[in-house]
Amino acid sequence: MLRDGALNGKTIIVTGGGTGLGKSISRYLIQLGANVTICSRRQAVIDETARELTEEASQLTGAGQVLAVACDVRNPEQIENVMAETIARFGQIDGLLNNSAGNFISPTERLSYKAFDTIVDIVLRGTYYFTLAVGKYWIDNNIKGTVLNISTTYATTGSGYVVPSAVAKGGALIMTKSLAAEWGKYGIRLNAIAPGPFPTKGAWDRLFPEPLASMMDPTSRIPLKRVGEHGELANLAAFLLSDYSGYITGESITIDGGEVLAAGEFSHLEKVTNDQWDMIEQTIKQANKASKGQA
Numbered sequence: 001m002l003r004d005g006a007l008n009g010k011t012i013i014v015t016g017g018g019t020g021l022g023k024s025i026s027r028y029l030i031q032l033g034a035n036v037t038i039c040s041r042r043q044a045v046i047d048e049t050a051r052e053l054t055e056e057a058s059q060l061t062g063a064g065q066v067l068a069v070a071c072d073v074r075n076p077e078q079i080e081n082v083m084a085e086t087i088a089r090f091g092q093i094d095g096l097l098n099n100s101a102g103n104f105i106s107p108t109e110r111l112s113y114k115a116f117d118t119i120v121d122i123v124l125r126g127t128y129y130f131t132l133a134v135g136k137y138w139i140d141n142n143i144k145g146t147v148l149n150i151s152t153t154y155a156t157t158g159s160g161y162v163v164p165s166a167v168a169k170g171g172a173l174i175m176t177k178s179l180a181a182e183w184g185k186y187g188i189r190l191n192a193i194a195p196g197p198f199p200t201k202g203a204w205d206r207l208f209p210e211p212l213a214s215m216m217d218p219t220s221r222i223p224l225k226r227v228g229e230h231g232e233l234a235n236l237a238a239f240l241l242s243d244y245s246g247y248i249t250g251e252s253i254t255i256d257g258g259e260v261l262a263a264g265e266f267s268h269l270e271k272v273t274n275d276q277w278d279m280i281e282q283t284i285k286q287a288n289k290a291s292k293g294q295a
């Protein structure tokens, strides 16, 4: 979507950049000229992704570079190490994509305290630790940086069976809006993306395992009748991390093929046939007449 070189000179940290959506977004940011630091807990995974993305970038003109630094986003010292290594390699930090997450589907009453803590700590604590560290650095150095948080649609609607994730994503979303209000005076922008289903191994293994996968078609309640493509999400993420979105802050943009609209009272009536609509129309018109005393 963006023109070549749209992110030239920018350095962006992508948490969870070794797999899934973080990897796909990192690939596109690099194509657009950004230098990207990917980080997550598993060094071998981010090393392999860095090798792959470096190889791809070598085939392109004007692509950025990639650095892999291991980090658990629940650990402030490791976050500060990612920042120091990024600054040492690329000079400064301009953007932060909070994409790391933990999640699994479960009835809430089956969760231990530790299970609940694990999800909330990765998603909420990890997001505010990283944002706080990078925000302080930007304020101290007069850098007009940009944060993008990967949220979910259920951060605003709520959802059963993923309650720790909903609690944490909801908290991260309100942080996005709150800090956008507070740090706007420094030129720092914070936005969020709320994706619907975009197939990744990480999400599908934990949210859509058997027998669920055989029991339901995740596209059936999506108005566009399909899951998302990684490139579609990467386009939106690159735009929100770029200067082209310079007047957007505190916003959450939903990209879900219309899935959240399923809450609309009558939006599920697509199974009604034309013959049935004829019948329904006649029935309603009879009722209209009756109410006017014409029946």
Ligand SMILES: CCCCCCCCC/C=C/C(=O)SCCNC(=O)CCNC(=O)[C@H](O)C(C)(C)COP(=O)(O)OP(=O)(O)OC[C@H]1O[C@@H](n2cnc3c(N)ncnc32)[C@H](O)[C@@H]1OP(=O)(O)O
Residues within 6 Å of the ligand: 101, 102, 103, 104, 105, 106, 110, 111, 112, 113, 114, 115, 116, 118, 119, 152, 165, 195, 196, 197, 198, 202, 203, 206, 207, 208, 218
């Ligand atoms: C419709 C289509 C879809 C479409 C999808 C629609 C969109 C969904 C939107 C959101 C999507 C996402 O976030 S997708 C992101 C998915 N990716 C990830 O989750 C990647 C990272 N995840 C992980 O590493 C693991 O899954 C996770 C458990 C979170 C963390 O691993 P750790 O090694 O740190 O922790 P562990 O020690 O294994 O587990 C911590 C505690 O959690 C408990 N625990 C772990 N799994 C459990 C389970 N299934 N049920 C109960 N409890 C569980 C353990 O027993 C431990 O508690 P005790 O027994 O008390 O010790």
Ligand SMILES: NC(=O)C1=CN([C@@H]2O[C@H](COP(=O)(O)OP(=O)(O)OC[C@H]3O[C@@H](n4cnc5c(N)ncnc54)[C@H](OP(=O)(O)O)[C@@H]3O)[C@@H](O)[C@H]2O)C=CC1
Residues within 6 Å of the ligand: 015, 016, 017, 018, 019, 020, 021, 022, 039, 040, 041, 042, 043, 045, 071, 072, 073, 074, 098, 099, 100, 101, 102, 103, 122, 126, 150, 151, 152, 153, 194, 195, 196, 197, 198, 199, 200, 201, 202, 203
């Ligand atoms: N796929 C989908 O349909 C949707 C996804 N999302 C969101 O998109 C984002 C990416 O998810 P997706 O790509 O699907 O799944 P992945 O499992 O591929 O991505 C999650 C990433 O988070 C990293 N991570 C987990 N725990 C930590 C930690 N403590 N510290 C640092 N990194 C960590 C993992 O790496 P490692 O294990 O090496 O640490 C992994 O790379 C998440 O925020 C998710 O909530 C939102 C809506 C829908």
